Amino acid sequence: DAKTTQPPSMDCAEGRAANLPCNHSTISGNEYVYWYRQIHSQGPQYIIHGLKNNETNEMASLIITEDRKSSTLILPHATLRDTAVYYCIVSLDNYGQNFVFGPGTRLSVLP
């Protein structure tokens, strides 16, 4: 069974915040939540990851609910270049058989 559930697609207006949800109700206490994105046919790009606390970097913010069963990736001011497939991954490690890419969410940023 998939460890994460994401909507298959979302739209966002350019300049607005993009909020991408991810459900991971079976997450264990020491598993991280990772977010990657893949622009067109390029290799995936790391965005952010977190364990319990909310995290922010220059690309995005990650909000993890207190029970850790879901999270939201926030792109504060989406641009056309943020159009991509976004993957939410739950794993203890950042490699190996537990680091599974699902189908992700295809985000389209519209002008």
Add this chain to the structure above:
Amino acid sequence: NAGVTQTPKFQVLKTGQSMTLQCAQDMNHEYMSWYRQDPGMGLRLIHYSVGAGITDQGEVPNGYNVSRSTTEDFPLRLLSAAPSQTSVYFCASSLTGGGPYNEQFFGPGTRLTVL
């Protein structure tokens, strides 16, 4: 740093041919992985390595071999190419396997077509 490099960028093979996809990283990363991505799908893990001399199978290892003789290189060998191996292949590396420093760096991919 060049990061993760992959060669070739494109390759066309005939069924039954063999070839090696090259992957190299110059970041002194211990962990390296090979993924394949079929059209409209997510990435699937083929093989991975946690250091020189150590490799393990991923989700879809059949038809592929790997070795890790140096920290920098992690080649993927197709033993006898089949049309089902038509895909885009990505190599990735990371400094550590977990904890707070968790970024995997991906190469640009090799687009393989098997006729």
